[in-house]
Amino acid sequence: MLFKNRLSIDNVRNNIVGINKKIMLRNGKKTNYISFDNAASTPTLVPVLTKINEFLEWYSSIHRGTGYKSVISTRTYDDSRKIVADFLNADFEKNAVIYVKNSTEAINKLSYRLQLDRNDVVISSLMEHHSNDLPWRNKCKTLFINVLEDGRLDLDDLEKKLNSNKGKVKLVAVTGCSNVTGYINDIHYIASLSHTYGAKILIDAAQLAPHRSINMKGKGSDDYLDFVVLSGHKLYAPFGIGVLVGPKSTFQSGEPEYTGGGTIISVSQNNIYYAAPPEREEAGSPNIVGAVALAEAIKAINEIDMTEIKKHEIELTKYFLERLTKIPRIKIYSNTKEALIPNTAGVISFNIPEFSHSLLACLLAYEGGIGVRNGCFCAHPYVHRLLNLSPADIRKLQQDMMFGRLKNVPGLVRVSFGMYNTIQEIDIFMDVLNYIIDNKKSICDEYMYISSTGKYEPKNLPKNIYSEFRL
Numbered sequence: 119m120l121f122k123n124r125l126s127i128d129n130v131r132n133n134i135v136g137i138n139k140k141i142m143l144r145n146g147k148k149t150n151y152i153s154f155d156n157a158a159s160t161p162t163l164v165p166v167l168t169k170i171n172e173f174l175e176w177y178s179s180i181h182r183g184t185g186y187k188s189v190i191s192t193r194t195y196d197d198s199r200k201i202v203a204d205f206l207n208a209d210f211e212k213n214a215v216i217y218v219k220n221s222t223e224a225i226n227k228l229s230y231r232l233q234l235d236r237n238d239v240v241i242s243s244l245m246e247h248h249s250n251d252l253p254w255r256n257k258c259k260t261l262f263i264n265v266l267e268d269g270r271l272d273l274d275d276l277e278k279k280l281n282s283n284k285g286k287v288k289l290v291a292v293t294g295c296s297n298v299t300g301y302i303n304d305i306h307y308i309a310s311l312s313h314t315y316g317a318k319i320l321i322d323a324a325q326l327a328p329h330r331s332i333n334m335k336g337k338g339s340d341d342y343l344d345f346v347v348l349s350g351h352k353l354y355a356p357f358g359i360g361v362l363v364g365p366k367s368t369f370q371s372g373e374p375e376y377t378g379g380g381t382i383i384s385v386s387q388n389n390i391y392y393a394a395p396p397e398r399e400e401a402g403s404p405n406i407v408g409a410v411a412l413a414e415a416i417k418a419i420n421e422i423d424m425t426e427i428k429k430h431e432i433e434l435t436k437y438f439l440e441r442l443t444k445i446p447r448i449k450i451y452s453n454t455k456e457a458l459i460p461n462t463a464g465v466i467s468f469n470i471p472e473f474s475h476s477l478l479a480c481l482l483a484y485e486g487g488i489g490v491r492n493g494c495f496c497a498h499p500y501v502h503r504l505l506n507l508s509p510a511d512i513r514k515l516q517q518d519m520m521f522g523r524l525k526n527v528p529g530l531v532r533v534s535f536g537m538y539n540t541i542q543e544i545d546i547f548m549d550v551l552n553y554i555i556d557n558k559k560s561i562c563d564e565y566m567y568i569s570s571t572g573k574y575e576p577k578n579l580p581k582n583i584y585s586e587f588r589l
């Protein structure tokens with residue numbers, strides 16, 4: 119019998135596709151790539167890839183196919199929904215697990231399917247990714263929960279807004295975890311409060327799901343989560359899949375925003391009988407491979423154990439902050455209080471005044487082979503607030519951006535950890551950062567600003583630097 123090593127937080131690194139890939143630096147030397155951009159996308163887990171390869175031998179069209187492989191594929195696709203529901207501790211009988219491309223599509227779908235009108239109120243927050251902000255703005259009156267000085271949600275402001283809009287608030291739509299500061303919101307408190315005022319709650323779990331367990335049922339009678347969305351590519355399964363989970367009743371009436379094959383029971387020239395959710399909501403041929411990938415990633419994460427993932431990521435965050443706070447003049451926009459670290463995912467944004475965010479991100483990449491992200495992370499209003507920009511500053515910034523004047527556009531550098539990152543990688547990051555700071559003048563002389571992109575690039579690069587992979 120083949121003995122399979124149990125996946126654990128200690129061996130997860132060996133189960134990440136591409137973990138030992140060497141990449142080339144500006145000076146032509148090769149080094150191990152360090153990915154500190156997991157808030158954007160996580161790499162693939164080996165068991166996910168293995169499962170997909172295995173499944174592809176059985177892959178076929180689903181639901182309407184009659185052949186052997188269709189039966190297996192249909193069963194696999196349908197079974198995957200229960201795995202997702204269990205991962206979120208959702209009631210599988212009452213809820214629909216609807217597959218979409220990603221969290222953005224999931225939130226857009228919900229914004230259509232709630233059948234909102236202009237007098238309805240949705241309360242989102244200043245902390246949101248644009249994906250949980252823009253879909254609401256053009257469908258109803260959208261209010262934004264304020265944030266406190268340190269970037270956390272102002273829950274008193276939420277209560278005020280719920281109270282002054284009593285009876286009109288259809289939904290409170292908040293992120294479980296900020297993609298800029300890593301703050302984890304008290305979602306069950308927010309759920310209770312929202313339910314007290316008759317509003318439903320949506321948790322954007324794109325950023326929360328890789329770092330903490332989610333419990334849609336809640337612990338009490340009123341702290342359940344009505345809707346949850348997440349993305350596979352942030353959960354070690356980058357195969358174009360996302361999920362919207364919510365009560366079947368929400369999707370039983372009204373037209374889905376996309377209609378077509380797969381969504382109906384029967385159509386005549388004169389009428390349409392829609393299928394029950396989730397099929398009603400999944401127009402066209404579905405992403406079966408994505409569903410397999412997501413289900414397998416969830417199984418792997420369950421095996422590793424979310425408690426262990428949390429523990430490890432807290433250790434990384436503590437150690438990183440301990441070292442980062444020692445950098446002279448650094449400004450950290452995420453939480454630095456030790457007591458709050460358990461309520462923060464490993465997402466840390468900062469600036470070092472003598473470098474622009476885009477220059478520093480470029481230097482980390484080309485001098486150290488470290489992938490981070492810089493800018494405003496699709497959360498412009500939140501970053502504006504963290505940077506204390508005045509309305510006049512924001513107007514000027516928007517004009518500059520519209521006219522392509524990108525050099526001084528404000529932003530932050532963001533480091534974000536996944537469960538496979540290590541203390542040793544943080545040590546390398548700190549060495550590289552200190553080397554860049556200590557040799558600022560001579561290093562920066564080797565770089566140039568490209569006005570058309572607003573980014574920096576080395577003046578000279580080895581010819582074959584990006585020759586490793588091509589289509």
Ligand SMILES: Cc1ncc(COP(=O)(O)O)c(C=O)c1O
Nearest residue numbers: 220221222247249297324325349
């Ligand atoms: C908090 C949050 N919500 C939503 C999204 C959008 O996710 P996706 O691009 O997978 O739709 C992101 C992506 O970074 C995010 O961080």
